[in-house]
Amino acid sequence: MDKELGKILIIDDDEDVLLAAKMLLKKHAKEVLIEKNPKKIPFLLNNDAYDLILLDMNFSKDITSGKEGFYWLEQILDKDPQAVVIMITAFGDVEMAVQALKAGATDFVLKPWQNEKLIATLNSAAKLKASYKEVSQLKQTSKVLQESSNYAFKDIIGNSHQIKEVFKIIDKVASTDANVLILGENGTGKELIARAIHQKSLRKDNVFIGVDMGAITESLFESELFGHKKGSFTDAKEDRAGRFEVANNGSLFLDEIGNLSMPLQSKLLTAIQRREVTRIGSNQAVTIDIRLICATNMPIYDMVGDNEFRQDLLYRINTVEIHLPPLRERSEDIGLLAEHFLQLYNNKYRKNIKKLAASTIKKLEKYSWPGNIRELQHAIERAIIMTDSDVLNPEDFFFLAQKPDTNNSVEADNFNLDDVEKNVIQKAVNKHHGNISKAAKDLGLTRASLYRRLEKYGL
Structure with a gap:
């Protein structure tokens, strides 16, 4: 039999009611927890999550007014505004139960109940809870997608032998669920490669979530990746799904993974191995199903040798490696990339620059591009902004002059x-x-x- 009712919490000071409800519902629910003392509600909610909560309206202190029931309903909804609470009430208290609905309860059941009626009520409530979860997940996903959608360009551009070899690896690995590690200097387009893998994968209709691991502080690491519950720390004003949860069924891209400290590497490894995460402030593990793609510009194998990167984590993330060549090693692609950025910034700045002069492209091809594609992009943008011509000429890139010899000593009076x-x-x-x-x-x-x-x- 399907356990479609999930985890149920029942609070009632009548032990007979608790036992009868548990006997009936354990056939239909994954788990049924019962509690006589309503004062334990805050503890129970802090330590676990429940799909359905059955709450008595009257407890021993006040068996007729329903004030205790209203009080505990308010406490539950304050802790979890999306909690699905079904009130348990006696036949004569229907009017009070209707007031409870107005106060935020989902439904009510009369005792003594009819078993079929109780199951039907809980089935309807369970569907409502499922819809709450879906809406919440969609909101979280939409928010993260908006934050991560601002990237420079969508297509990988190039005809060089080096980039064609990268394309071949993408074609081979994309349709699998193998973890991928992308190695390359800053500005070589590691995120674009990660997105290309996702777009060619079986998960392409689901989300791609990128995380810059180098920008996450130690204190925010768990909150960002694993999520948190409302009130779990000072600034936790609402429940928040972490990036692992948001990326569920899709692809998760962890950029600059080489920047993680050893303690954070250990936490990340645990999540990857167990394929589950636990939000801060919760004891409930959430199962995750993701395609993991990582990237770094760091010498990660040297770091393993220096005990600065966990070897077991490296084994987990690099089922397949992709080495991205620096731009200086694929100079034949520079003209194509420059033309692409010319069109991009013509549109952005409403300019009508027709082309790059042949001599300009030669100059760009001779430059070493320590900042790789990102530096080329900024160089084209700056030239387009500053030029008065409708053609980009070599003099528009005067700022690309080779750096002066840094072998010379710093001036004696420079104490910076x-x-x-x-x-x-x-x-x-x-x-x-x-x-x-x-x-x-x-x-x-x-x-x-x-x-x-x-x-x-x-x-």
Whole structure:
């Protein structure tokens, strides 16, 4: 028999009523909990979630007025505004039960009840609860989708051999549910690759949720990923689904996963292994079904060797790896990308710039693009804003001149700590001809710490 009524909580100070209801309903519900003392309601609601709550209107202190029932109804709805509460009342208190409906109860049943009537009432209430959950999930999903929908462009552009190899891997892996790890420098388009995998997958009609792990503080990690219950901490003013829940049946993209501390890596691994999450302030685990895609610009295998990234977590997230080439290694794609951004910002700024001069494209192809596609995008945008011509010429990209030799010492009277640190790091990297491990050792840093500083200073 289907247990379609879910988890039921029954509160009544009459033990006979409790036992009779439990005997009847356990055939139809996943779980039936009974409680004689209404004062335990706050504790019960804090520690679990219930699909249906049956609440007596009159308790031993006040057996006729229904005030206690109204009081506890208010407490339940204050804790969970979407709680489905069915009031239990005697035959003579129908008028009071109607008042309870106005106060937020879903329905009422008369005692002694007819078994078939009680089951029918609870079935209707269960459908209402299911609709509440669906609406809540849709609202949460819609909110997160709005937040994550603002990205630069939807299509991956390129004809180079390197990017075609990436396309081949996407085609092979997309239709599976294998976890994917995307490796590449900042600005190479890791999120676009993740979205392409989702769009070619069997989950394409469900949500794609992206999370920038580098932007989440330690204190907000669990709330953002796993969700929280109202009142579980100071700013928790309403129940909130975490990104894992919102991404259920879809794809979850965890960007910059290499930035997570070891304690947060452990929490993430637990959720991935168990395929369930528990909101802060709740003891109820929520089962999740997601396609996991992760990305990082960090040297993640070196980090495993330095005990800065969990090897067991790496095994979980990299069933398939995709290495994205930097833009300097696919220079033949630069003209295509530049033309794309030309059209994009022509439309955005209502300009009518016809093309990039051939000499401009040659200049762009010779530049090393340390910021990759993102830097190219910003360069085109800036040139379009500043030019007075209808053609983008080399002089419109004067700001792309190669950086001056950073081997020179910082001026003796420059005591800016950032400048000094940047100069020392550059010297160490140059000394070891780009060998990050040796440079980090000279500087007394871990490889991961040195990579973060290289990114900070754009080196």
